[in-house]
Amino acid sequence: MNAIDCIMTRRSVRGYTDRPLDEDTIKTLLQAAISAPSGRNGQPWKFKVVTDKELINKISDLSRHGAWMRTAACLVAVYLDKSRSYDRIKDAQSCGAAIQNMMLAAHSLGIGSCWIGEILPKDDEIKAVLNIENSDLELMAVVTFGYGAGQPSSYIRNSLESFLL
Numbered sequence: 001m002n003a004i005d006c007i008m009t010r011r012s013v014r015g016y017t018d019r020p021l022d023e024d025t026i027k028t029l030l031q032a033a034i035s036a037p038s039g040r041n042g043q044p045w046k047f048k049v050v051t052d053k054e055l056i057n058k059i060s061d062l063s064r065h066g067a068w069m070r071t072a073a074c075l076v077a078v079y080l081d082k083s084r085s086y087d088r089i090k091d092a093q094s095c096g097a098a099i100q101n102m103m104l105a106a107h108s109l110g111i112g113s114c115w116i117g118e119i120l121p122k123d124d125e126i127k128a129v130l131n132i133e134n135s136d137l138e139l140m141a142v143v144t145f146g147y148g149a150g151q152p153s154s155y156i157r158n159s160l161e162s163f164l165l
């Protein structure tokens, strides 16, 4: 799949089969993440990979999307490492670029994903579940991954013209 096709055909996938993601595949997703651009090349991100079903369930239960999140084969909690931050907006944007890279890499490998922002107020609870004690880490997103079950969401966008100034 070329890059344009990958970008244009990625959709959020909310529901996955039982098929696990192998370690090499997860590593590829993380390599894609850290290949993202970042302000001053500050690389202000940290990633916690969760494949343990019990932990996936505990984190999913903190979200209103719990029912389908539980079907994910893998969650990646993406953190902004404030100890490496020089500009909050730019560093948050860099984390967003890393998240998008992971999702596009996943799509190119036939793996579905969904960016979960709704769970951000549960930063402390998620840290407790994951035994993360570093207070410099601020949750930017939890991203779900897995082989898709059922239909991904449909393409809904306003017209291109509506965004042009």
Ligand SMILES: Cc1cc2nc3c(=O)[nH]c(=O)nc-3n(C[C@H](O)[C@H](O)[C@H](O)COP(=O)(O)O)c2cc1C
Residues within 6 Å of the ligand: 010, 011, 012, 013, 014, 065, 114, 115, 116, 117, 118, 119, 153, 154, 155, 156
């Ligand atoms: C910052 C951000 C936060 C999001 N949070 C959620 C979320 O909490 N739950 C969810 O189901 N989807 C979430 N999404 C996914 C969007 O709903 C989705 O990208 C949008 O509806 C467009 O659909 P598409 O990804 O299929 O193109 C989020 C996406 C972004 C970029």
